[in-house]
Amino acid sequence: MDIACRSETICAIATPIGIGGIGIIKISGPDALTLLQKIFRPAHASFVLPPSHKLIYGWIVDPETQSPIDEVLASYMAGPRSYTGEDVVEINCHSGYVVLQRILELVLSHGARLARPGEFTLRAFLHGRLDLSQAEAVIDVIHARSEKALEAAGKQLRRGFGQQVSRWRNELLELEARLEASLDFSEDMELEGASELEAVAEQLERDILPALRRLAESYEEARVLREGLSLVLVGKPNVGKSSLLNALVGQERAIVTPVAGTTRDVIEDGFLVAGLWVRVLDTAGIREKPDMIESLGIERTLRCVDEADLVLWIVDQSRYLDADDDRIQEKTRHKKRLVILNKRDCPMETSVDDLKARYGLENAIIHLCAHDPGDIERLKRFLERDVLQEVVLGAESTFAVNVRQKECLERAVLALDRAVEVARAQGFPELVAEEVRAARSAVEEILGLHVDDAVLERIFSRFCIGK
Ligand SMILES: Nc1nc2c(ncn2[C@@H]2O[C@H](COP(=O)(O)OP(=O)(O)O)[C@@H](O)[C@H]2O)c(=O)[nH]1
Ligand SMILES: [Mg+2]
CATH class of the missing domain: 3.40.50.300 (P-loop containing nucleotide triphosphate hydrolases)
Structure with missing residues (x-):
């Protein structure tokens, strides 16, 4: 998937295909609003330019034949205040095999392309609406088979997890800065440099390491909740x-x-x-x-x-x-x-x-x-x-850590263990800093900072189309 291509407007049927009360077609991207204006005829003419975040009653009409297709409620959510962070349109129509397909085809023929699995959520992530751990929680919410699984995914989605991880990231950044500063100690300040290393080791062992370890270990419980x-x-x-x-x-x-x-x-x-x-x-x-x-x-x-x-x-x-x-x-x-x-x-x-x-x-x-x-x-x-x-x-008390996040946490723990070891042995501060940096980059991966496209592709391909 070409992850960077956000100039295209995407669309999909967001509800399960079949006969039901309501079906929803979702459109996201720069042309979402113009597209809606082409195919939607509001019941009240004053809504020619639909206001944002309001449901508007009207008809989907094929602009070529002028024939009405379905009676709908349409909404337009101007970006960035939308799920994807882009302009989003949702059309609530009747749910049936033919009607949903007809409207989808109409949207497609007016310039949108079919969204890939998970592409709406991917865009939300790329626009910073969600961190990667939250995007993963969306999949867990959808796949939840039990109340416990839903509860755990919900907690992850509410960003508590991402906030915790961000706090660790900031702490590690501060430590890096401290270590860099200690590189500047001159010969006669060697003593100060040594106690600084000792302090860094102590802080790592006291705060961050046990917390990271606990979270990595909670994976087993989380896995049971999820699967x-x-x-x-x-x-x-x-x-x-x-x-x-x-x-x-x-x-x-x-x-x-x-x-x-x-x-x-x-x-x-x-x-x-x-x-x-x-x-x-x-x-x-x-x-x-x-x-x-x-x-x-x-x-x-x-x-x-x-x-x-x-x-x-x-x-x-x-x-x-x-x-x-x-x-x-x-x-x-x-x-x-x-x-x-x-x-x-x-x-x-x-x-x-x-x-x-x-x-x-x-x-x-x-x-x-x-x-x-x-x-x-x-x-x-x-x-x-x-x-x-x-x-x-x-x-109960932990987050629903998944296998990817667990691997990141374990990598961070390994790097920090090495950092402590070098610091305690009064090794080069550069080496300690390098390990701290490695730990920070592992922690950043949890949030989705600097992850490569292959990782994103793997994560988002687990979604269904329309999410
Ligand atoms: N009387 C009695 N028969 C049982 C009981 N459990 C299973 N069976 C019978 O034992 C046979 C084998 O059962 P099945 O469940 O196919 O065993 P499996 O080969 O271990 O899967 C069947 O005829 C069952 O009806 C039980 O608790 N009491
Ligand atoms: Mg048997």
Whole structure:
């Protein structure tokens, strides 16, 4: 995408395509107002030049045929007081496949071009209406699947995060200035230069470093808020993994049969607990000597286990524990895990105590029947109370740091660690200054200062068209 090209006027349908009450067409750029004047006939002639930030009632009319297309409310927002910072026009029309398309084509034929995904928000960023962390928060708001995710994205969008990062940036700038000044100390002021370095190291260690580190570490919590907590169901074939998936998400998502090896691919769905989205992944059962397709499924299962936030190991109480269970124990013991003893309603061949004894398990084992709604409720409450609570509560105070921002923060921390090391060793102030500068530029990337076009392209391509 040619990031710099802002002289063009762009347009897009901003609402989902389909039949609905209202559809919105958005136009942004230098020709937005002239374009509106060409195709819009206000109901009251006095609004020939529409006033800014007012909704005006009228008709979209094809200027060539003079035929009216739709009854609309149009608004014009003069830049820079608009979403993109440019002149923006919005046309609220009826939402239908044909009417939206007709109006869009009319706008296109009068000089606008179709906006690329995220281009409105990109322009907002390029005009300084949003910093990059806020633009990223816009994507998170749109993609939020749970209240918690929305709350975290909303906080980021309100600029608290960008302000915090800007404060660090200013502090680092001041430190750089101090270090530069200390370069001017002459030989006989060497002592002063040394204590200055000591002071710089102390300030970094006391204020900025711990805060940057804390924020980088909060990424994991933020990721869970944003993407949901991933919970993987593993166990031998036929223990009831797919039944449990269906019960947890409240619909027949996976095929359940008494035939071992029914589930071969990973099936994903999810449910909400305490405002947090929980992704549930149902997997192929793990067993020795599977056929070829099944063994590919098992490979996928093991990959899912590695990536999961939480593993639910399901054991069937109506069967004996065997070598397959031993293998699952081995493959999942390093993970945060919850053990479920299923088929509580069937004759018992394996008890909670058997499980504990064989594997030396210390944590809770949930005994349930996948077909019993009361048991499923109990499992959800357990998840909420004992598993999700720490994640959700821990994340309350922090910002929703994303992976790009986390990488910037980590780079800043590394550079400042080195700065402290050199300063403490009374090394050259130039070297300390260089590290501080590196940290500042990493922090600036969070805000989107001096990031290259490839980074912007990657970020904004995640948007939909019309945002
Ligand atoms: N009696 C009883 N049967 C169950 C229970 N959970 C699952 N099943 C049955 O066990 C069989 C295998 O279940 P499924 O969910 O396909 O197991 P998976 O291979 O682990 O996915 C099916 O016939 C289910 O109806 C349970 O709690 N009690
Ligand atoms: Mg299954």
